[in-house]
Amino acid sequence: MKNGLKSAFYGIALAACLPAAPALAQDCTVKIGAVLPTSVDWGRPIAETAQFAVDLFNEAGGVKGCQIDMVLRDTQVDPKVGVDAAKALVDLEKVPVLLGAVSSGVSMPILTSVTVPSKVMQMSCCSSSTAFTGVAADGKTDGLWFRTFATTRNQSAVAAKLVQERGYESVAIFYKNDDWGQDIGRLVQADLEALGINVTASVAITDGQASYRAEVTEALKTQPQAVYMALYPAEGTLVAREWISLGGSQKMVVANSLKSDEFRDNVGLQYLGDVVGHDSAQPRTESAAGFVDLYKAKFKSEPNGPGLPNSFDATMIALLAMEAADEAAGPAIAKAIPRVTDPEGEKIFPNAEGLKKAKEVLGAGGSVSYQGGTGPVTFDANGDVSAPAVAWGFSEEGTKEVTYYTLDEVNAFIETLN
Amino acid sequence: MIGLVSYLVFFFTITTILAIAVLGLNLQWGHTGIFNGGVVAFFGTGAYAVILLGGPERAGEFGGFDLIWPLAMLGGMIAAGLLALIVGLATTRLRHDYLAIATFGVAIAVETVARNAEYWTGGAKGLRGFQRPLEAAIGDPFLYNLGFLSVVILCLVLVFIALERLVRSPFGRLLRAVREDETAARALGKSPSRVRLQSFVIGAVIMGLSGGLYATFYAYIGPQDLAPILTFQIWAMLIVGGAGNNRGAVLGTLVVWGGWVGSGWALTAFAPQSMQLYAGTLQYILIGLIIVGTLMLRPRGLLPEILTVSARAAQGATPSESRPAMRTGQTTKGEKVT
Numbered sequence: 001m002k003n004g005l006k007s008a009f010y011g012i013a014l015a016a017c018l019p020a021a022p023a024l025a026q027d028c029t030v031k032i033g034a035v036l037p038t039s040v041d042w043g044r045p046i047a048e049t050a051q052f053a054v055d056l057f058n059e060a061g062g063v064k065g066c067q068i069d070m071v072l073r074d075t076q077v078d079p080k081v082g083v084d085a086a087k088a089l090v091d092l093e094k095v096p097v098l099l100g101a102v103s104s105g106v107s108m109p110i111l112t113s114v115t116v117p118s119k120v121m122q123m124s125c126c127s128s129s130t131a132f133t134g135v136a137a138d139g140k141t142d143g144l145w146f147r148t149f150a151t152t153r154n155q156s157a158v159a160a161k162l163v164q165e166r167g168y169e170s171v172a173i174f175y176k177n178d179d180w181g182q183d184i185g186r187l188v189q190a191d192l193e194a195l196g197i198n199v200t201a202s203v204a205i206t207d208g209q210a211s212y213r214a215e216v217t218e219a220l221k222t223q224p225q226a227v228y229m230a231l232y233p234a235e236g237t238l239v240a241r242e243w244i245s246l247g248g249s250q251k252m253v254v255a256n257s258l259k260s261d262e263f264r265d266n267v268g269l270q271y272l273g274d275v276v277g278h279d280s281a282q283p284r285t286e287s288a289a290g291f292v293d294l295y296k297a298k299f300k301s302e303p304n305g306p307g308l309p310n311s312f313d314a315t316m317i318a319l320l321a322m323e324a325a326d327e328a329a330g331p332a333i334a335k336a337i338p339r340v341t342d343p344e345g346e347k348i349f350p351n352a353e354g355l356k357k358a359k360e361v362l363g364a365g366g367s368v369s370y371q372g373g374t375g376p377v378t379f380d381a382n383g384d385v386s387a388p389a390v391a392w393g394f395s396e397e398g399t400k401e402v403t404y405y406t407l408d409e410v411n412a413f414i415e416t417l418n
Numbered sequence: 419m420i421g422l423v424s425y426l427v428f429f430f431t432i433t434t435i436l437a438i439a440v441l442g443l444n445l446q447w448g449h450t451g452i453f454n455g456g457v458v459a460f461f462g463t464g465a466y467a468v469i470l471l472g473g474p475e476r477a478g479e480f481g482g483f484d485l486i487w488p489l490a491m492l493g494g495m496i497a498a499g500l501l502a503l504i505v506g507l508a509t510t511r512l513r514h515d516y517l518a519i520a521t522f523g524v525a526i527a528v529e530t531v532a533r534n535a536e537y538w539t540g541g542a543k544g545l546r547g548f549q550r551p552l553e554a555a556i557g558d559p560f561l562y563n564l565g566f567l568s569v570v571i572l573c574l575v576l577v578f579i580a581l582e583r584l585v586r587s588p589f590g591r592l593l594r595a596v597r598e599d600e601t602a603a604r605a606l607g608k609s610p611s612r613v614r615l616q617s618f619v620i621g622a623v624i625m626g627l628s629g630g631l632y633a634t635f636y637a638y639i640g641p642q643d644l645a646p647i648l649t650f651q652i653w654a655m656l657i658v659g660g661a662g663n664n665r666g667a668v669l670g671t672l673v674v675w676g677g678w679v680g681s682g683w684a685l686t687a688f689a690p691q692s693m694q695l696y697a698g699t700l701q702y703i704l705i706g707l708i709i710v711g712t713l714m715l716r717p718r719g720l721l722p723e724i725l726t727v728s729a730r731a732a733q734g735a736t737p738s739e740s741r742p743a744m745r746t747g748q749t750t751k752g753e754k755v756t
Contacts, residue, residue, distance in 0.1 A: 037698070038695055038696070039699045039702060047695055048695055051694075071686055073682055073697075074701055076701075076702075077642070079636070080432065080643075080648075084428070084432065084682075087428045088425055088682075092422060092425050104640075105640040105641070105642030108544065108638050109636040109638045113638070117559035117562075118559060130543070177533060177534070179542035179543045180542075181542070182536070183542075183543065204534070206530075
């Protein structure tokens with residue numbers, strides 16, 4: 001009798017639960033962490049773009065039917081603060097995936113002291129230092145580290161190619177005096193010299209100064225035909241103004257960090273006619289469905305700022321990998337990354353239909369090839385991306401494309417340099 | 419639950435490491451009146467030296483001596499002390515704000531060297547650390563962090579006890595004599611510049627210890643760690659806690675660092691979704707409010723300095739005797755603030 005009552009009770013309880021179960025699945029949330037420099041002017045758009053990717057994914061049904069909650073913390077570009085924020089997200093919020101950071105100097109201690117020991121996957125949009133490749137090659141990242149910023153190696157090769165194609169025989173280099181700038185400055189110099197192009201000067205630009213006359217004069221004395229600039233808009237504007245006003249060559253090759261309206265407007269378009277920049281590229285086919293349109297629809301402006309497509313792709317790939325992984329744990333998600341970025345897989349664009357299709361394919365155990373804001377992303381064994389490249393110039397509306405280099409062309413060119 | 423404990427272990431490790439640096443500054447400023455505006459130079463020198471001495475070989479760059487960890491730490495402390503000796507000798511005639519500017523300049527120079535001297539310091543990409551001591555043997559990251567916390571607490575306790583003994587000793591009295599009135603100290607046959615140099619070097623060695631622990635814990639040090647903000651943070655901790663009181667220095671570290679990162683956590687937890695993108699900016703305002711608020715309520719710090727002539731005099735003294743000492747203490751404090 002007692003048993004009968006009990007099973008009846010269970011039966012009712014079960015019946016009550018059954019219709020509720022799908023509703024429950026809708027109500028559940030999964031968390032992902034983000035540590036980004038939101039208190040810095042160029043950092044906030046990167047965070048906004050990451051949140052935008054999360055919103056798109058949520059509209060498409062979230063990860064395995066669960067809404068995604070991105071928990072965002074500021075790094076203040078201070079390693080101590082960033083590491084603490086990362087640790088809090090990992091321990092208190094239990095995030096299996098951490099997006100960030102931007103500065104390599106913040107990403108690195110997070111990687112060594114938080115994410116790797118805690119077995120959390122870390123995906124950075126914007127850390128470009130070659131030091132990460134070294135750490136990964138030493139096997140210290142346990143395959144948990146990825147970044148969607150084409151390594152400096154890739155960028156520098158394209159810069160050298162642009163110089164070569166334009167027939168400049170001597171070049172002066174200005175580089176931002178931080179980890180990214182030192183890296184790319186050195187690599188571009190090496191690549192140019194490998195091509196037999198004379199590098200007349202390589203000058204470090206430390207940011208936050210009122211004037212760069214001394215640095216500009218130093219480079220100007222060497223009388224180069226052209227100049228290469230790996231700078232951010234603020235100091236890039238100052239350097240370009242002084243360079244041009246002192247009679248420097250207007251033949252400039254610039255890094256993707258200067259692909260900004262701020263730089264164009266503050267220097268003046270009439271001086272920037274011969275400028276060509278390099279950047280990792282959009283996917284060529286059906287790119288109308290890609291990142292730029294989505295971004296424009298949402299923010300009513302062009303995605304002109306460093307790291308925006310990279311941030312979008314980092315977030316999307318992490319979310320797709322969570323969808324593909326069999327459990328919500330860092331190592332499992334990291335293992336699922338190749339299924340999301342499989343060149344042989346079904347091509348997926350990050351819009352509503354694309355994401356729905358991706359979920360179907362991944363749910364059925366298949367693999368997809370994510371076509372994002374930076375192209376059809378694939379990671380190598382060290383978590384680095386190579387990407388197709390685009391040469392761009394400034395125009396009335398913003399920037400215009402000049403030449404497109406496919407991934408194969410870029411890789412083949414890098415081969416000739418090595 | 420285990421997550422919270424794990425986070426707290428991490429939080430207290432950083433707090434303890436910072437508290438050691440604050441104690442070093444307390445010896446310099448709180449007890450001797452040396453205005454060190456370049457804390458980060460000594461902290462950073464210790465950190466870099468420890469990784470260079472204890473780290474693995476780096477292709478084509480200086481370092482890779484692979485020393486065992488205690489020796490590397492010792493090297494880091496010596497390096498910080500040597501830097502302080504050179505800086506101290508060069509600035510021996512500088513006081514107060516002039517000394518602050520000179521030491522601030524030294525800190526900027528150290529950061530610039532770290533950022534540019536690639537062969538020595540790895541340049542802007544920084545120095546990757548070594549396998550943390552005993553990490554492979556312990557394995558479990560939580561247990562390891564717990565063990566590391568006990569080591570840093572042990573370091574803090576040792577430094578604390580040593581400093582408490584030092585400032586209560588006749589030498590400590592000499593430090594305060596120099597702080598209060600150099601001319602009077604000289605009239606008594608003491609050499610203020612020598613005393614100031616000793617205090618400056620001891621303080622810097624303690625900061626070097628803190629930097630070494632920091633670099634070991636993160637297994638990484640880069641020029642970004644040497645930004646002037648760290649000097650500001652250490653100073654804020656000391657002023658909020660109470661300059662001249664070692665207990666205050668430790669408490670101040672807990673309050674300021676807790677407020678610094680706690681404000682970020684609180685904003686993430688409680689601010690509405692639409693505000694999350696601006697939380698980073700709001701966090702700076704909260705941090706400022708915490709520091710200013712504490713100072714308005716407790717202008718001399720949470721635990722103000724207890725002024726005594728000496729331990730023995732305090733025991734034997736009647737209230738009327740100890741009062742004049744208090745008064746002089748307060749007026750000189752007031753002068754320093756302006």
